[in-house]
Amino acid sequence: MSHDSATLEAVQIESDGNFSYPEDYDLDAGYGLNAGVVDYISNVKDEADWLRDFRQRALKVFEDKPMPTHWASRDLENIHFQNIRYYLAKKQRATRNWEDVPDDVKRTFERLGIPEKERKFLAGVEAQFDSEAAYSNIKDEVAKDGVIFVNSTEGLREHPELFRKWFGKVIPTGDNKFSALNSAVFSGGSFIYVPPGVKVRHPLQAYFRINAEQFGQFERTLIIVDEGAEVTYMEGCTAPKFDTATLHSAVVELVAMKDAKIQYITVQNWSNNVFNLVTKRAIAHENAEVRWIDCNIGSRLTMKYPGVVMKGRKARGEVISIALANTGQHQDTGAKMIHAADETTSNVVSKSISVGEGRSTYRGQVHIPRHLKGCRNNTECDALLINSRSRTDTYPAITVRGNQHAVQHEASVSQVSAEQIFYMQQRGLSEGEAMSLSVNGFVNDLVREFPMEYSVELKRLIDLEMEGSVG
Amino acid sequence: MTSEPDISRSLVIKDLSVEIDGREILKGFNLTVPKGEVHAIMGPNGTGKSTLAKVLAGHEDYTVTGGQVLMDGIDLLAMSVDERSRAGMFLAFQYPNEIPGVSNANFIRAARQARLPDGEEIDAVAFYKEMYAKMAELEMDKSFTGRSVNEGFSGGEKKRNEILQMMMLDPKYAVLDETDSGLDIDALKVVAQGVNSLRSKDRGFLVITHYQRLLSYIVPDIVHVMWDGRIVRSGGKDLALELEEKGYEWVKEELAA
Numbered sequence: 001m002s003h004d005s006a007t008l009e010a011v012q013i014e015s016d017g018n019f020s021y022p023e024d025y026d027l028d029a030g031y032g033l034n035a036g037v038v039d040y041i042s043n044v045k046d047e048a049d050w051l052r053d054f055r056q057r058a059l060k061v062f063e064d065k066p067m068p069t070h071w072a073s074r075d076l077e078n079i080h081f082q083n084i085r086y087y088l089a090k091k092q093r094a095t096r097n098w099e100d101v102p103d104d105v106k107r108t109f110e111r112l113g114i115p116e117k118e119r120k121f122l123a124g125v126e127a128q129f130d131s132e133a134a135y136s137n138i139k140d141e142v143a144k145d146g147v148i149f150v151n152s153t154e155g156l157r158e159h160p161e162l163f164r165k166w167f168g169k170v171i172p173t174g175d176n177k178f179s180a181l182n183s184a185v186f187s188g189g190s191f192i193y194v195p196p197g198v199k200v201r202h203p204l205q206a207y208f209r210i211n212a213e214q215f216g217q218f219e220r221t222l223i224i225v226d227e228g229a230e231v232t233y234m235e236g237c238t239a240p241k242f243d244t245a246t247l248h249s250a251v252v253e254l255v256a257m258k259d260a261k262i263q264y265i266t267v268q269n270w271s272n273n274v275f276n277l278v279t280k281r282a283i284a285h286e287n288a289e290v291r292w293i294d295c296n297i298g299s300r301l302t303m304k305y306p307g308v309v310m311k312g313r314k315a316r317g318e319v320i321s322i323a324l325a326n327t328g329q330h331q332d333t334g335a336k337m338i339h340a341a342d343e344t345t346s347n348v349v350s351k352s353i354s355v356g357e358g359r360s361t362y363r364g365q366v367h368i369p370r371h372l373k374g375c376r377n378n379t380e381c382d383a384l385l386i387n388s389r390s391r392t393d394t395y396p397a398i399t400v401r402g403n404q405h406a407v408q409h410e411a412s413v414s415q416v417s418a419e420q421i422f423y424m425q426q427r428g429l430s431e432g433e434a435m436s437l438s439v440n441g442f443v444n445d446l447v448r449e450f451p452m453e454y455s456v457e458l459k460r461l462i463d464l465e466m467e468g469s470v471g
Numbered sequence: 472m473t474s475e476p477d478i479s480r481s482l483v484i485k486d487l488s489v490e491i492d493g494r495e496i497l498k499g500f501n502l503t504v505p506k507g508e509v510h511a512i513m514g515p516n517g518t519g520k521s522t523l524a525k526v527l528a529g530h531e532d533y534t535v536t537g538g539q540v541l542m543d544g545i546d547l548l549a550m551s552v553d554e555r556s557r558a559g560m561f562l563a564f565q566y567p568n569e570i571p572g573v574s575n576a577n578f579i580r581a582a583r584q585a586r587l588p589d590g591e592e593i594d595a596v597a598f599y600k601e602m603y604a605k606m607a608e609l610e611m612d613k614s615f616t617g618r619s620v621n622e623g624f625s626g627g628e629k630k631r632n633e634i635l636q637m638m639m640l641d642p643k644y645a646v647l648d649e650t651d652s653g654l655d656i657d658a659l660k661v662v663a664q665g666v667n668s669l670r671s672k673d674r675g676f677l678v679i680t681h682y683q684r685l686l687s688y689i690v691p692d693i694v695h696v697m698w699d700g701r702i703v704r705s706g707g708k709d710l711a712l713e714l715e716e717k718g719y720e721w722v723k724e725e726l727a728a
Contacts, residue, residue: 423570425553428556428582433581437577
């Protein structure tokens with residue numbers, strides 16, 4: 001591989017966090033995006049023709065669609081698509097030495113109480129730790145009930161009928177520029193199928209599954225929960241991901257059949273150089289329930305608006321989200337609730353925290369058409385500002401037609417005032433401790449929705465973020 | 472009280488001058504509070520009583536332009552707000568702040584935790600036992616441990632909560648800023664009882680008040696009258712009664728004479 005100037009530039013951009021990776025991959029798709037690169041991915045994965053066509057069509061859609069900068073952040077223009085690698089095969093993963101990992105990163109791991117072996121993995125030093133074993137245990141356990149829990153490539157190969165039936169149906173390729181990008185170059189992500197009536201007792205943790213491979217930049221997840229079945233899926237972990245890749249663009253599709261329940265939990269803590277542009281949506285059939293629980297910390301720009309299309313009568317959708325934007329970060333998050341049947345109910349609770357020069361944006365869309373009756377939506381969005389330089393915006397778009405619905409929207413902006421900090425400091429708390437206690441208080445009621453171990457980690461994470469934000 | 476106070480066991484305020492927004496509020500203020508004594512500062516509104524309280528705690532809005540404050544011989548003004556607290560300075564606020572979402576128990580626990588060396592953890596069982604006992608003394612319902620700090624508290628409940636925190640943090644010096652304001656007589660008695668239970672030879676109190684009423688329940692060793700940024704008169708507890716009877720105008724006239 002030649003070391004031309006474009007390559008060097010890209011490596012420089014991608015090694016913002018002082019990381020570097022060797023450039024002697026014997027096999028990768030190279031930099032930039034074109035039909036050849038997409039073909040290359042299909043070849044490596046030995047894909048069926050319909051999927052090859054699907055990817056190629058998606059590439060066209062991606063190329064044709066303008067950047068959504070007419071409504072979104074202009075920072076999107078700083079993504080240089082030609083400087084990005086779109087596919088690295090498993091065996092050519094990046095390696096680096098533990099000695100090369102910056103001290104502050106090591107300290108963060110220590111503070112988070114992450115075991116030694118895991119630290120090396122998270123810093124990209126080690127290929128994997130015990131995930132392989134943990135994942136196969138979980139997989140075998142649920143397989144007894146007929147639950148399929150595999151990666152998307154395997155899902156496509158082993159369960160093509162099931163996969164194809166729903167793939168791209170919840171989120172069509174052309175939904176937005178980044179869903180098109182994902183559709184063209186996706187690899188990794190989970191495929192889950194839960195048969196009728198099966199209630200998966202323990203949450204399925206993508207953490208283990210993904211660790212067993214590698215973090216995907218363009219993950220594609222599809223979860224189908226059949227009639228009366230239930231599952232909780234957990235994605236991400238609170239440990240910061242010190243990834244060399246600057247663009248992450250996932251697509252997650254959920255299908256909840258009649259009477260099914262899906263809970264999808266995300267906790268993500270990206271490093272400051274990452275653009276995290278994710279499309280997540282669910283279809284809820286009759287009397288089904290879908291809950292998105294989403295926590296976003298870190299990244300340069302996150303854009304994510306989990307949605308639920310309530311297609312069957314009495315379907316329920318919920319989005320619970322926490323976003324924390326520190327200096328240099330923009331959390332642009334929200335929810336989309338599309339009511340498409342009678343007596344459907346949706347609930348959105350969003351809390352954002354802006355610290356330093358961090359910026360939070362809430363975008364919410366609620367759509368209830370005229371012909372329906374008995375639909376309900378409740379939206380609450382609360383923003384907390386930690387100093388006068390930080391910024392928060394709320395863009396609610398609520399379209400309700402007809403007069404047989406109940407819709408409620410509440411928004412609040414509060415500040416951690418200097419007097420409040422003074423009061424807490426007078427009791428002996430440092431400025432950082434006072435701020436993190438305030439922030440934890442602000443998100444307290446939502447954190448309770450997270451599984452126990454996540455809520456503990458979340459609290460520690462907030463402590464760390466606040467500590468770091470005190471000058 | 473006739474002997475020279477021991478500097479290593481006193482809060483010594485010397486020639487303290489303080490400004491806010493370029494306006495001088497304290498003008499060469501002098502006061503020494505030895506451990507074991509309760510000093511009261513009385514005076515009309517706007518003479519700098521609350522400024523004194525805030526400056527001792529280290530509020531950043533106030534600029535010290537001269538003088539010094541020594542707490543047991545240590546330079547208090549060189550310390551940050553939280554350092555002063557951990558070193559033993561407590562301020563009972565006139566208007567305690569609310570902290571939404573943070574339970575009273577967690578707040579007090581965090582404050583106690585901040586006083587422990589790194590790596591040491593509070594014994595939760597002993598902590599709650601101690602706190603419940605102190606709440607009982609202050610006639611506070613147990614439910615206050617789970618409620619957000621001062622949120623939705625009545626005036627009286629907020630003041631009791633200040634005294635609870637004082638009890639739990641065991642300070643060397645406690646400054647009570649108008650703790651009697653907003654209290655009915657029953658609450659006042661309870662609060663005074665809490666303060667009295669903390670009186671000890673190892674603790675000094677500075678009780679700031681506008682009215683004599685509080686001093687019937689927290690009987691001071693010395694009463695000071697503050698006027699225009701300075702102490703203009705000091706005396707025994709009877710001075711408070713005299714003030715109550717004659718009003719602050721009396722001091723003003725005396726000063727003019």
